[in-house]
Amino acid sequence: MNLGEELGRSLPRIRVPPPGPRSREAGARLAALESPSVDARRESRENESGEGHAPIVYASGRGCNVVDVDDNVYVDLAAGFGALLLGHVPERVASAIDAQRDRMWLALGDVYGSDAKLALCERLARLYPAPGARVMLGSTGADAVTAALKTAVLATGRAGVVAFDGAYHGLSYAPLAACGLRSSFRDPFAEQLNPRVVFAPYPVDAASLGRSMQAVDRALAGGGFGAVLVEPILGRGGCVVPPPAFLPDLSAVCARHGALLVCDEIWTGLGRSGAWLASVAGGVVPDLVCLGKGLGAGLPISACIGSARAMSAWARHGGTTIHTATHFGAPLACAAAVATLDAIEQADLPARARESGALWMTSLRDRLGEPGIEVRGRGLMVGVALAGGAPRALAVTRRLLERGWIVLTGGARGDVLTLTPPLDVDPPILSAFTEALAGALAEIPIRGGSPP
Numbered sequence: 001m002n003l004g005e006e007l008g009r010s011l012p013r014i015r016v017p018p019p020g021p022r023s024r025e026a027g028a029r030l031a032a033l034e035s036p037s038v039d040a041r042r043e044s045r046e047n048e049s050g051e052g053h054a055p056i057v058y059a060s061g062r063g064c065n066v067v068d069v070d071d072n073v074y075v076d077l078a079a080g081f082g083a084l085l086l087g088h089v090p091e092r093v094a095s096a097i098d099a100q101r102d103r104m105w106l107a108l109g110d111v112y113g114s115d116a117k118l119a120l121c122e123r124l125a126r127l128y129p130a131p132g133a134r135v136m137l138g139s140t141g142a143d144a145v146t147a148a149l150k151t152a153v154l155a156t157g158r159a160g161v162v163a164f165d166g167a168y169h170g171l172s173y174a175p176l177a178a179c180g181l182r183s184s185f186r187d188p189f190a191e192q193l194n195p196r197v198v199f200a201p202y203p204v205d206a207a208s209l210g211r212s213m214q215a216v217d218r219a220l221a222g223g224g225f226g227a228v229l230v231e232p233i234l235g236r237g238g239c240v241v242p243p244p245a246f247l248p249d250l251s252a253v254c255a256r257h258g259a260l261l262v263c264d265e266i267w268t269g270l271g272r273s274g275a276w277l278a279s280v281a282g283g284v285v286p287d288l289v290c291l292g293k294g295l296g297a298g299l300p301i302s303a304c305i306g307s308a309r310a311m312s313a314w315a316r317h318g319g320t321t322i323h324t325a326t327h328f329g330a331p332l333a334c335a336a337a338v339a340t341l342d343a344i345e346q347a348d349l350p351a352r353a354r355e356s357g358a359l360w361m362t363s364l365r366d367r368l369g370e371p372g373i374e375v376r377g378r379g380l381m382v383g384v385a386l387a388g389g390a391p392r393a394l395a396v397t398r399r400l401l402e403r404g405w406i407v408l409t410g411g412a413r414g415d416v417l418t419l420t421p422p423l424d425v426d427p428p429i430l431s432a433f434t435e436a437l438a439g440a441l442a443e444i445p446i447r448g449g450s451p452p
C-alpha cells in the first residue's frame with residue numbers, strides 16, 4: 001500500500017456522509033444514557049453554528065486514523081484531546097501491555113508497589129532537571145494537579161493559589177478552583193471550591209507581560225499564596241504561546257515570595273510542544289511538574305514530579321497524611337507509560353514535533369491568507385484562531401468532519417481550531433489537511449459578510 005492508504009497513515013476515506021446511519025443510531029442510544037450535558041451542549045452548538053452536530057461513533061483506531069461504526073476512515077487531529085502522542089494503538093506500547101497483561105494488572109498502591117511502578121518512577125525522576133526528584137503517580141491529569149496543589153500547601157503552609165485566565169487544569173475540585181478557562185465550569189460549585197484562588201492575565205505578548213507579572217506580584221505580596229499554577233503554553237485555552245520571559249519572570253517572583261512554581265505540562269509535556277518539558281526548554285526549573293494525557297499512550301496515568309525539597313513536606317506527618325487511590329501506579333498503566341517514554345525517546349519525537357510543527361504552521365499561514373486568521377502554537381500543538389467567532393469555528397469543524405478530518409475547537413471564546421496530531425504524523429497528511437481547511441473556510445462565510 002502507498003502512503004495515504006495504509007490504515008494508521010491513511011488519508012480520509014469517507015464511504016457514507018458522516019454521521020452515517022450506524023453512528024446516528026449508536027449516538028442517539030449513547031445520548032440517552034450519558035450525562036444530559038453532552039446532548040445539551042450539542043443542541044446549543046447546533047443553534048449557535050446553524051450546522052448539525054450529531055456525533056460520529058468511533059469503532060477502532062490505528063496511528064493517525066479513526067474508523068467509525070459506518071466504516072468511514074478519518075484523520076484524527078484531536079488525537080484523544082492531544083493524549084495520543086504515538087497515535088492510536090501504537091505497536092510498541094501494545095506489546096508492552098501484552099507482556100504485562102500476563103503478569104499483573106493491579107498491585108497494592110502505596111503499600112506494596114510493583115517492578116513496573118519502580119521502572120516508571122525511575123524514568124520520570126530522570127525527566128526532572130535536578131537530582132533527588134520524587135514522583136507521585138495518579139490516573140488523570142486532574143489527579144496530578146491535585147497532588148501538586150496539596151504538596152504546595154504542605155510545603156509552604158499556605159493554601160492560596162495564583163492561576164491564570166484561560167488556563168485549564170482539569171475538573172475535579174482542586175484544579176477546578178484554578179480553572180480560568182470558563183467560569184461556567186466553576187460557578188455552580190463555587191461554594192465547594194478553594195476560595196483562595198486569584199486569577200492573573202495570561203500574557204500573549206511582551207506588552208501584556210508587564211500587566212500579568214504585576215498581578216502575580218501583587219497577589220503574592222498580599223500573603224497566603226503557596227503556589228503559582230501555570231501552563232507553559234495554554235492548551236485548551238487555544239495554543240497561546242507566552243513571551244519567552246514569562247516563565248523565568250514567574251520563577252523569580254515565586255522565589256522572592258516563597259511560593260512554589262507548579263508547571264502543568266499535561267498538554268505541553270512529553271514532546272507535544274517540541275520538548276520533553278516546555279518549562280525546562282523555557283529556562284526554568286519548576287518546583288513541581290504535572291504530566292498526564294500522553295503518558296500512557298491512551299491508558300489513564302499521570303504524575304506529579306517534584307523537587308526533593310518541595311516533596312519532603314510529605315514526610316513531616318509521619319506518613320499519616322497521604323495522597324493515594326486504588327488504581328494509582330497500576331502496573332498495566334505503568335508498563336504502558338514506560339514503553340511510551342521509550343518510543344518517544346527512541347524516535348526523538350520532541351525534535352520531530354518541533355520541526356514538523358514549525359513547517360506546518362508556516363504552510364498554514366501561507367495557504368490561509370484570510371484576514372483575521374492567526375496560526376500559533378509550538379511543536380504539534382497548533383491553534384488556528386478564526387475570524388467569525390465560535391459559530392464559524394464550529395461550522396468549519398463540521399465541514400472538516402464531512403471531509404474526514406477530526407478537529408476540535410478551543411480557546412476561551414471557542415474560536416480556535418486546536419490541532420494536536422500524533423507526533424509521528426506524516427507531513428503529506430498535514431499538507432492535505434491544510435488544503436481541506438482552506439476549502440472548508442471558503443465554504444463558511446464570516447456571518448454578516450461574504451467569504452473572505
Ligand SMILES: Cc1ncc(COP(=O)(O)O)c(C=O)c1O
Pocket residue numbers: 081140141142143145168169170171231235236264265266267268292293
Ligand atoms: C493543561 C491541562 N491540565 C490538566 C488537564 C486535566 O487532565 P484530565 O482531563 O486527564 O484530568 C488537562 C486536560 O485537558 C489539561 O489540558
